[in-house]
Amino acid sequence: MRSQTIIIGATDGFFQVVDFPIDTAPTITLNGVAQTIYQFGVDAFGKAGWYWQQGSNTLQQGQQISPGAGVTMVVTYNALSQSFTVDTNATQVAARAAIEGTTGKWENIDQQANMPNASVAHSYGQGNLTNFGVIPQIVVFDTYVSAFDEAVGEYITFNYTLNALSGKFIITDVAATHVPGMVAPSPATGGAILYTVTCTNQMYTGNYVQWFLGLTTALKTAIQAAASANATANNSTGSPPTTPSATGIQSEVEGWSIGASDQTGAGALVLTSSLATVPVGRVNFQNSGSITRVSVSARIPPQGQNLVIDILRATAAQQTGSPPCATGTSIFVAGADSNKLVLPDSQCSVAKQTVFTPAPFTVVGMDTFTTASPPVAIVPDLFTIQAKYVATSGTVVNAQDVVVEIFIQF
């Protein structure tokens, strides 16, 4: 935590710069009076308070009103002002100390590029401790139980006193050998299958650091493009049709979340949902750019039916109710379902480009909000995603873990 005192100058006093990139929400006083703090990209712009942005040195008064020349501004904030972070697993240090009679510290250094702030660096460190902070156990044993043969990649539970084994162990390898019978050696009639099972309590948690880096980088990109992004989750529920239906438009289900990633400068908003059923959701965002690509993918593809995705853009007049009603004009060329985003029967993913009307489909611009005085009231775009099944033939199976992505070029 550091504190910096700034004497407001005669010009552009509503815009101030501190020495280091701000990591977490700062506190600000003007002549000792605490100020309200808002965050770019999270809070609507234009409020009577000071806006900060993670990873940025700048602070801005939301109404672009200077506190006045000579006013003392004190900013207290966290900043990534050193090039390393330290993370510790205290439990394991204590355990090592008890065993070794030393400090118990096993220290190591890991260098990574592109750590945007201390939070990511700490997450990376904690992730490494989770993955590698415990000396793993690898258990190998023989068995005649065939259930292990079908359980590669699954975990078993140990609660075995003799070897002091407890907890989850993931089966990583199974080796099987046919042991001929004494009387009937043929595999067709006799013998047994002996399995050698290898399992471990090493818990690889996946490379969430990459995920986190991607997410934060993209959000940062979006914010730097003078845009904001947020998602609204709907609380109403619904279930997919159980039989093929040409009109089975589903009601809304909750679970949309928003992520984004593109560190090359082209921002992207990504709608994801981990729901088992096909979700219908909405996302509000204020941004400047054009939709260049939409895609849908499903872990379990629809079977016996096509999944038709439509994306509607609501005008300001249509954005009524709370949450706003699911209406608007399709971004796709009007007409048959084939003009929309269609995940065909038994297919896992599909994408569409340059099929929008007009193409590219331009979303609301926000370039003027930092310079207009008084601030311009912005009506954010509102997009509604609708899904329906259209029967093809045979037994229907609904798609699961459906992800709809909308890519916007800023």
Added chain:
Amino acid sequence: MSLKLLFGPSVGAGIDVTSWLIADGNLQWTKSVDQNWTAQWYMKSINESGTSLITTLGGRPAVGQAFWITETLSSVTTVRFSGLIATILETAYQGGAGYTKGILQFQIQAAGWTTVCDHRVIVETYDAGQTSLSVITDIYNQTIAADGITFADVDGFTLSPQPLTFNPTTVTDAFNQLRTLLQQQWWIDENKGFHFKELALAPNSGITIDNTHQNIMLQDGPTGPPQITS
């Protein structure tokens, strides 16, 4: 227990060649959460009934031949392993005095279905910001889906922070690159199901080994009593 070895494009359309197996403990297979699944066995050209394997198959066992190993327990048949034959070492034993026929022995090495990925190629560039599910499913759809591999269990909500370029790359190498990036594992199972998993999210097998069920682990197997490395 009843094991069967079938040659054919599917387990239902396979030719039963079990009677030509040499039952000397060489029928083996290994499975792993990395993609390398292997199997091996020895076969002879004439079975106990005097029937020719080559006549039954209409030719010698061939590299690339799809095979299925099934086990029937209590009237329930389970596919234990399947894949493609990778290499065949054929040895001829000439007939002795008074014999008119010799016999052939086939020493067969085989691989699981991931071997299909070794000879499929992907040419594609994926923008940053896509989920790993999108990338993996697209590679799958463009390549091995047509080979009959099904989508079994794929984690997919990791966002790619950088563009991915495969220009061109074998599917095996592409999936291995993603495996490194995502710190996940991938394999294709005995039912041709494609898995791309984060092991920390491994499902429960339902198996518990406790003091009551310790005999699940043999004390006198080839590897001896259970061994724990730490």
